[in-house]
Amino acid sequence: xxxxxxxxxxxxxxxxxxxxxxxxxxxxxxxxxxxxxxxxxxxxxxxxxxxxxxxxxxxxxxxxxxxxxxxxxxxxxxxxxxxxxxxxxxxxxxxxxxxxx
Amino acid sequence: xxxxxxxxxxxxxxxxxxxxxxxxxxxxxxxxxxxxxxxxxxxxxxxxxxxxxxxxxxxxxxxxxxxxxxxxxxxxxxxxxxxxxxxxxxxxxxxxxxxxxxxxxxxxxxxxxxxxxxxxxxxxxxxxxxxxxxxxxxxxxxxxxxxxxxxxxxxxxxxxxxxxxxxxxxxxxxxxxxxxxxxxxxxxxxxxxxxxxxxxxxxxxxxxxxxxxxxxxxxxxx
Numbered sequence: 001x002x003x004x005x006x007x008x009x010x011x012x013x014x015x016x017x018x019x020x021x022x023x024x025x026x027x028x029x030x031x032x033x034x035x036x037x038x039x040x041x042x043x044x045x046x047x048x049x050x051x052x053x054x055x056x057x058x059x060x061x062x063x064x065x066x067x068x069x070x071x072x073x074x075x076x077x078x079x080x081x082x083x084x085x086x087x088x089x090x091x092x093x094x095x096x097x098x099x100x101x
Numbered sequence: 102x103x104x105x106x107x108x109x110x111x112x113x114x115x116x117x118x119x120x121x122x123x124x125x126x127x128x129x130x131x132x133x134x135x136x137x138x139x140x141x142x143x144x145x146x147x148x149x150x151x152x153x154x155x156x157x158x159x160x161x162x163x164x165x166x167x168x169x170x171x172x173x174x175x176x177x178x179x180x181x182x183x184x185x186x187x188x189x190x191x192x193x194x195x196x197x198x199x200x201x202x203x204x205x206x207x208x209x210x211x212x213x214x215x216x217x218x219x220x221x222x223x224x225x226x227x228x229x230x231x232x233x234x235x236x237x238x239x240x241x242x243x244x245x246x247x248x249x250x251x252x253x254x255x256x257x258x259x260x261x262x263x264x265x266x267x268x269x270x271x272x273x274x275x276x277x278x279x280x281x282x283x284x285x286x287x288x289x290x291x292x293x294x295x296x297x298x299x300x301x302x303x304x305x306x307x308x309x310x311x312x313x314x315x316x317x318x319x320x321x322x323x
Contacts, residue, residue, distance in 0.1 A: 023153075027157050080152045084145035091129055093133060
């Protein structure tokens with residue numbers, strides 16, 4: 001991997017980690033635009049047909065505290081980063097680019 | 102604006118899944134032709150960044166909150182709405198499966214709103230606005246519009262589902278997301294400016310310019 005790309009990944013990881021650490025403390029607990037609209041004009045409730053393992057971005061055995069949230073976020077970031085890299089490797093262009101450097 | 106399970110009847114969810122799968126198929130064909138090696142790390146970090154930023158709910162008036170989505174950002178960076186479709190399918194799938202954010206049955210609808218509508222509106226309104234008002238204002242308005250129209254699309258879907266009444270649904274979703282769109286616009290501009298400064302080679306508009314220059318160098322035009 002080129003050092004430029006390594007820096008991009010490291011830089012992005014640092015930003016993601018900062019968001020992950022800050023989010024449980026600073027993120028608003030208010031409902032988002034869609035939830036708020038639903039509260040005001042709809043009686044439909046989420047069906048809860050599927051229970052996610054880390055529902056509401058928390059780790060069940062760690063309870064609801066900020067550390068639970070931070071860890072859940074870090075797990076999520078690692079999963080997405082890995083899956084994103086893997087997916088992009090699989091779907092990328094096979095041919096070498098026409099213009100070589 | 103993640104629609105949870107239970108808000109849309111299954112039969113209608115199927116329609117949104119079909120649209121999303123079709124868009125994903127076209128996007129994968131785009132990737133096979135256009136996504137070169139260099140863009141692989143960018144794709145991965147954008148997906149991770151979008152996942153992270155979506156957790157950061159910023160308070161807006163009326164006891165409501167909102168977060169950045171990033172559909173316009175991805176589409177503008179790659180100059181391709183297809184990239185937004187791929188990244189949002191991945192991020193929304195992980196959010197639904199692991200974190201219960203957005204439903205499993207409504208995944209198709211959520212990809213349609215945030216990835217497909219967000220990406221298409223973001224990129225094409227940016228392209229339409231860049232000449233009359235300049236690059237940065239165009240980025241801001243395009244990303245505002247991408248959130249606003251994605252939210253209105255969700256309102257229409259929820260009306261078809263019988264969950265929201267049409268006019269109040271459009272009105273409330275519109276009001277809340279016109280504020281959330283300002284957050285989206287500011288953050289999109291910040292990310293684009295940061296990339297322009299540190300890694301201009303990653304922005305597709307710079308690469309396209311470069312290719313055009315190469316195409317028209319005198320020794321090649323014979």
